[in-house]
Amino acid sequence: MKNRIRIERAIKEITQAELAGRVDVSRQTINSIESNRYIPSTLLALKIARVFGKAVEEIFYLEDSDQ
Amino acid sequence: MRTNYLFPFNSRYFGIGLILIHIPVKLLWDASYPGGYAHQNSSSDAAGSFLFSPPHLFFIGTTLMVLVGLFLIAFSKEKVEDEQIIQLRLDSLRWSIYLNYAILLFSLVFTRGSDSHHILLLNIWLPLLFFIIRFQWVLYRLNRSAQSNDTDTHQ
Numbered sequence: 001m002k003n004r005i006r007i008e009r010a011i012k013e014i015t016q017a018e019l020a021g022r023v024d025v026s027r028q029t030i031n032s033i034e035s036n037r038y039i040p041s042t043l044l045a046l047k048i049a050r051v052f053g054k055a056v057e058e059i060f061y062l063e064d065s066d067q
Numbered sequence: 068m069r070t071n072y073l074f075p076f077n078s079r080y081f082g083i084g085l086i087l088i089h090i091p092v093k094l095l096w097d098a099s100y101p102g103g104y105a106h107q108n109s110s111s112d113a114a115g116s117f118l119f120s121p122p123h124l125f126f127i128g129t130t131l132m133v134l135v136g137l138f139l140i141a142f143s144k145e146k147v148e149d150e151q152i153i154q155l156r157l158d159s160l161r162w163s164i165y166l167n168y169a170i171l172l173f174s175l176v177f178t179r180g181s182d183s184h185h186i187l188l189l190n191i192w193l194p195l196l197f198f199i200i201r202f203q204w205v206l207y208r209l210n211r212s213a214q215s216n217d218t219d220t221h222q
Contacts, residue, residue, distance in 0.1 A: 028151070
């Protein structure tokens with residue numbers, strides 16, 4: 001599973017630390033998700049999508065290998 | 068909100084303190100009563116007062132100090148105890164159980180007599196020690212990769 005968090009952050013001009021604070025996780029966790037090293041839970045994915053005001057599918061999407 | 072049954076963040080310092088206090092106490096005891104626990108205990112056992120004998124009480128006291136210390140270090144919360152940390156914690160716990168049982172099975176096959184007694188004593192604190200080392204190692208790697216990603220982004 002991949003994501004567009006880095007792009008969305010750049011659009012919204014928020015740092016990893018700010019996003020982490022808004023969804024109650026550590027900055028390292030946001031970093032791991034952006035680098036595709038950690039797949040967040042549904043709850044965290046929903047929270048992140050809400051910060052950007054978008055649907056989860058617009059932030060997170062499946063790769064060919066996941067299907 | 069999920070309950071994670073962990074101790075507060077600062078309790079790790081109390082745990083480290085207990086282990087540090089235990090070291091000079093143990094060294095002083097060993098200097099005062101040479102011969103080791105088994106030797107001291109066997110003599111008291113013969114007298115029939117094993118449970119309240121000073122060597123046994125000392126053994127229980129120091130073992131409890133180390134165990135409680137390791138327990139507090141292993142199971143105190145991180146500053147931000149989020150879902151990734153919980154996953155790393157469970158992963159480390161699984162590895163420590165695997166490793167501990169591998170050593171236990173190996174020891175059961177290849178040791179006998181008083182050696183197997185020592186292996187059982189080791190098993191009191193070995194899983195906790197494995198868990199702490201593995202968990203701290205993955206946290207260290209997580210922080211390092213986050214820092215290196217920051218450097219890449221800023222370049």
